[in-house]
Amino acid sequence: MQKLFLQKSICNRVKFFRKLLERLIEGLLMLSGGLTSLIVVLIVVFLFREGLGIFGSPSMETSSVLVVNKSNPIKSLTAAQIKNIFDQNITHWNEIGGKKDTIILFRIDDLTNYVSEEEVGANLENVPACLNKVVDSIPNILAFLPANKIPKNFKGVIVPSEKISPGTFLGGKEWFPTAEPAAQMGVLPLILGTLLVSFVAILIALPLGLSTAIYMGEIAPDGIRRIMKPVIELLAGIPSVVYGFFGLVVIVPLIKNAFGLDVGETALSGSIILAIMALPTIITISEDAMRNTPRAMKEASLALGATKWQTIYKVVIPYSASGITAAAILGIGRAVGETMAVLMVTGNASVMPHSILQPVRTIPATIAAELGEAPQGGLHYQALFALGCILFLITLIINLSVESISKRKKGERH
């Protein structure tokens, strides 16, 4: 009697532990299921925390200041104006709304042109006083000075450096993040460069990819399809540096000779390599979509005397239009985010793109090329993270639109 009871209680306990184990495992699995969501959130937090820091920061490092004479009506300068002045593109104050006179640029090294060595002092102890004098005596001066050399009773006027706003960041046409005295943080050329390279790539890849998808899905005999599948898979598997290397040693010289250019590293070279890289995505997804065309539709068309080709373009392609769209969008996504291959073949000139036979620079290539040299936490570093945010947002939009396309498709079928 007692024994039986004992057995029963052991049995119960075993059951209890087994249940506990089940729950534990389920919890663990659930946690790992949520991991991707957590990572996406973390990526957003870390990217935007660093990237958004750039907005509101002055475009000049705080260690130096720009100074004008107190009689000068101009009391502020934009980063672009500063660059143009120091590049000698702007030489007169009236070009930026001031007096008619020539701008006299002054850097700390020029001090001895204005005052004698004795005045400065053997240990340079009088530099602040001298600067004060010089700035005060030249009405048309624009002086670029270290902040710690500005004296207390300064007679000049410190020009507040422009704060970087989303407008100047996104709309600026110049990207010289390390320019002195003011960094030029305009990412428009990078955005346009990225879009140009990607769209041309898709323009090349889409017709090729669709042709291959149609061939593999609708025309090719089984044997050939069985060979093509792994070929496409392999094409997708080749690392992007290898594509970049191939582009560098084969495509770049090819473009250079074909168009008689001085440099072969152009947007077109990037687009060609990106097109090859986007092909597997486009082929696999659009072939999948075409394969989903109901057999009844195809048979109905063929039974009316349509040729296979007529059936393909009148029934199969319209039916899989949304899948094909998704394929194109994902292909663009792949192209927009591609880093190494583009970095190696596009020449990376950060200018507004005018033609596809010019060097361009894309967002990912900029990040890859510059992040190594940007001091952590600095303006440049933040700007690169902000670029990362833009890239993230572009790909997010792409993913969500594909998601909604495929969802709509599912809805249609039910």
Add this chain to the structure above:
Amino acid sequence: MLTVMEEKIASTEVPIIPKQEIPASNVVEQKIKIQTKGVNLHYGEFHALKGITMTMQEKTVTALIGPSGCGKSTYLRLFNRMNDLIPNVNIEGYVLVDGKDIYERGVHVDELRKNVGMVFQKPNPFPKTIFENVAYGLRVNGITDKNFIAERVERSLEQAALWDEVKDKMKKSAFELSGGQQQRLCIARALAVEPSILLMDEPASALDPISSAKIEELIYELKSKYTIIIVTHNMQQAGRVSDHTAFFYMGELIETNTTKEIFTNPQNIRTQNYITGRFG
């Protein structure tokens, strides 16, 4: 080549139906429209049609009956070469339409299929407008004249007894129609290209009794112009619409005769069992 073929057929024993047994409506003129001779079809290893030899007269309705999986659809799809779409299909023997072997080299399937229309078991309109559904066959056959197409679409819809129901919504999607209307639309679509043969694979099985009756009525009317072959599981339907009936069993043609004869005086015990509902 052709004459050789015809000789071959002439020398084979095909069950020619004695004249007096043909229903009155078809006495006018008897012409052989379709003929198969010793047709064997394999799906890979599977032997789906076993030496089928049979004749179908012009402007008559032939019903193919038999238990599920016996090869009726496979046989029907021989005549417009729909089986060609399936990989690993192997066909032997002769299939003659208007005396020509349609499996011969040099025969173009698109030409053949224009002449041999097909209506499927499940209505399968295209995701296009009602008008475009019917016009599709004309367009793919190279007709561009707008007036001609409009006329033909109207006539085909009238023939399919659908015109009055859809004439005000030609621009609407075909999916807005009821199942029965969709099936008649598919019939109109098939008629628009003016085939001489109409293949129907259980055209009414997915429909309600009223729509089904409408289709039957339609078939009865169409047979004055078309040679119709219909697959059906419904014995009453076969009895009502067909002039001839062929009974298939496990890939073999067991018996073929006038419908009246098959239903009143079947020669084979399996036919008898089937039509009396004892198996299948």
Add this chain to the structure above:
Amino acid sequence: MNIDHDKIFRSKRNKQNFAFWTFRILSFGIAGILFWILGFIVMHGIKVISWDFITKMPEDGMTKGGIMPAIVGTLTLVAGSIIFAFPLGIMAGIYMNEYAREGFLKRFIQVMTNNLAGIPSIVFGLFGMSLFVNKLHFGDSILAGSLTLGILVLPIVIRTTEEALKAVDDSFRIGSLALGASKWQTTSRVILPSAFPNIITGLILSIGRVSGETAPILFTCAAYFLPKLPHSIMDQVMALPYHLYVIATSGTNITESRPIAYGTALVLIAIVLIMNILANILRRYFGKKVKTN
């Protein structure tokens, strides 16, 4: 109305022929591109490949010698990332396919996983740098690099697992549950073993992907040149893809190190190729086994 059917048929057949030949030629052209790339790299690379090449340190400003540290580095990074990503990814895949109920949560996780899969690799690099290198103070290290790469393949592993599990027939689940087995027992003893071949094949392919990634390791672990092999997971490493990038674009002497670049590219491609072939062999092997059973 007079319709010349013969002419129409001829014209539509001609159109079809034209279209089909175009597609055929373009498709073979695309296959041709692959063979062109492979052929080009193999032709140039094979001259450089030798036992010394894969077992020696780089010499003379990376214009001579071997690429052994880069190979070791890449293998280390692959190992590190899969140790992290495979178990977690498989568990997540199991959760998604076997446990999660249809509804908002499942849909949300799916969307997030898809998003993660779509994020460009350079963004993973930024993230890895900011979280692992800076915030967690791992510095440029194997640990930081492996984790970054691990995050990158995680969605691929999850998807592979999900697909493999989806392919398992529902009758297996119902059968096992009907015998009184618990959910986990069913999953671990019945479902996983039959999904195993597909999971393994997918995972092998993802190894190829990890070994070729450059952007995520640029700022998390990759070293331009190291005179010796790393000793701990907190050390920097050389890696094949980064090495190729460096000697192809910014080495001390680009023309003289070109042969080394071809050799490195060939080794990289060989890794991907081997993984692909392995996956295909396994697929075939398991495919046969399932059939004969």
